[in-house]
Structure formats: structure tokens, C-alpha cells
Amino acid sequence: xxxxxxxxxxxxxxxxxxxxxxxxxxxxxxxxxxxxxxxxxxxxxxxxxxxxxxxxxxxxxxxxxxxxxxxxxxxxxxxxxxxxxxxxxxxxxxxxxxxxxxxxxxxxxxxxxxxxxxxxxxxxxxxxxxxxxxxxxxxxxxxxxxxxxxxxxxxxxxxxxxxxxxxxxxxxxxxxxxxxxxxxxxxxxxxxxxxxxxxxxxxxxxxxxxxxxxxxxxxxxxxxxxxxxxxxxxxxxxxxxxxxxxxxxxxxxxxxxxxxxxxxxxxxxxxxxxxxx
Numbered sequence: 001x002x003x004x005x006x007x008x009x010x011x012x013x014x015x016x017x018x019x020x021x022x023x024x025x026x027x028x029x030x031x032x033x034x035x036x037x038x039x040x041x042x043x044x045x046x047x048x049x050x051x052x053x054x055x056x057x058x059x060x061x062x063x064x065x066x067x068x069x070x071x072x073x074x075x076x077x078x079x080x081x082x083x084x085x086x087x088x089x090x091x092x093x094x095x096x097x098x099x100x101x102x103x104x105x106x107x108x109x110x111x112x113x114x115x116x117x118x119x120x121x122x123x124x125x126x127x128x129x130x131x132x133x134x135x136x137x138x139x140x141x142x143x144x145x146x147x148x149x150x151x152x153x154x155x156x157x158x159x160x161x162x163x164x165x166x167x168x169x170x171x172x173x174x175x176x177x178x179x180x181x182x183x184x185x186x187x188x189x190x191x192x193x194x195x196x197x198x199x200x201x202x203x204x205x206x207x208x209x210x211x212x213x214x215x216x217x218x219x220x221x222x223x224x225x226x227x228x229x230x231x232x233x234x235x236x237x238x239x240x241x242x243x244x245x246x247x248x249x250x251x252x253x254x255x256x257x258x259x260x261x262x263x264x265x266x267x268x269x270x271x272x273x274x275x276x277x
Contacts, residue, residue: 056120
């Protein structure tokens with residue numbers, strides 16, 4: 001299919017509006033999901049003095065821990081509202097915040113020692129374009145560390161559940177959950193000189209109750225907030241489905257309920273002989 005650049009631009013503008021809606025930072029703090037970024041930084045072994053790019057950085061999930069580890073860090077995101085929150089969270093840490101597109105990174109080839117993304121670049125529409133850009137800006141010997149929700153996990157079920165109530169994405173949009181499939185990721189990075197390895201982790205998403213979880217997404221998470229507005233009197237049906245998901249798959253905790261959410265950790269190293277395009 002020949003993709004119109006105008007259609008692509010319109011789609012990305014809609015995505016920007018979606019992620020500007022709600023309070024993503026409050027949702028991540030409530031759920032405890034910021035720990036995933038800190039864990040990724042430790043897993044990849046970010047150290048002082050290296051140049052790090054966090055692609056689709058959102059509110060700084062991995063960006064801020066990378067800076068805390070002593071790296072020189074750039075956080076890039078498509079959505080100005082996300083970057084504004086990230087800046088506020090970062091305080092006086094020296095981080096370069098850049099409004100930009102994961103499919104067209106505004107940096108020279110071989111510019112970074114480490115490229116990270118926690119549940120961010122998976123939402124860019126054209127996966128192969130993103131993978132090629134990540135490989136392009138990575139120096140030979142450099143490392144990548146990416147986190148993506150798996151199709152089999154609870155968040156995979158969550159996105160399918162919400163997707164059943166809303167119109168499908170355009171044909172040119174690759175499904176975000178495909179980033180959680182190892183074979184798909186291998187295909188994306190084939191020929192880039194990046195050797196991959198995979199592991200799976202669990203994030204525990206914390207809420208006071210299944211009902212509180214559904215209401216958190218309905219009032220703080222942009223995609224679900226917009227679905228709620230569009231659904232009108234059909235929202236209670238989706239809310240009931242979300243409550244059932246947290247009731248069925250969640251586990252009681254001392255402070256409420258915890259949903260175990262599986263994600264794929266993608267690590268890779270670019271061979272020393274690789275040259276950026």
C-alpha cells in the first residue's frame with residue numbers, strides 16, 4: 001500500500017492529541033510502573049559518561065533513572081505535554097528534552113552509546129522505520145534496551161479489550177503489541193548489525209480495587225479517556241470488562257489489588273564493524 005505522507009501526518013497529530021489527554025504521570029505513579037524504567041537502566045548497565053537516548057520517553061520513565069546513573073541523556077517524545085511533565089519530574093537534572101518523532105530521529109548517525117525505550121516506541125506506527133532509526137543513531141559497540149508489552153500478557157488482553165470498543169487503526173499502523181513478539185523484533189532488526197537477546201519481566205500494576213483500576217484508566221489514560229467520551233452510554237460495558245480483567249487476573253495485596261503484567265525486554269549490541277546509514 002502506498003502511504004500518503006499527509007495521512008501519516010494526520011495520524012501522528014491524532015496520536016499527539018491522545019497522549020496529551022489525561023494524566024499519564026499520575027497513572028504511572030499510582031500503578032508503580034516507573035520502576036520498569038529504573039530496572040531497564042540497571043539491566044542495560046547504563047554508566048556515567050555515556051550518551052543515552054530515550055526514544056518516545058513519555059514522562060521520563062527511563063530518561064530520569066539514566067541521568068541519575070550519571071549518563072548524558074536525551075529524552076525524545078512526540079508529545080509536548082509529556083515532555084513538560086518529564087521536565088518537571090526531572091527537577092534540576094541535566095537532561096536534553098527534544099520534541100521529535102521516533103520514525104525520524106533528529107540526530108546524526110552513530111550519535112549514542114545507548115538507546116532505550118520503555119513502552120514507548122512500540123506505539124509508533126511503522127515498526128521497521130523505528131528499528132532502522134534506532135540502529136542508525138547507535139554507535140558501533142553500542143547497546144539498546146527496549147520494553148514492550150507482550151500479546152500474551154494482561155496488558156495485551158487490556159488493549160484487545162479496549163480495541164473491541166473503538167474503530168480499528170488505519171491499515172498502515174503496525175499493531176503495538178507486535179513489539180512484544182520476539183520473532184517480529186528479530187525481523188525488524190535484521191541487517192542492522194544489532195545482535196539481540198530477550199527476556200521477560202513482570203510489572204505489578206497496583207490499584208486500590210478492580211473498580212479503582214478501571215476508573216484510573218477512564219480518567220487518567222488518554223486512549224481510554226477518549227474511548228470513554230466516544231462510547232457514551234456504552235462506557236459502562238467497557239468499564240465492567242476492565243473490572244473483570246483486574247478481578248480475574250489480579251491478586252489481592254495489602255493495599256488493594258496487583259495485576260501482574262508481562263513485558264518483553266529487548267537487549268542488543270551493535271557489532272563494532274557496523275556503520276550507520
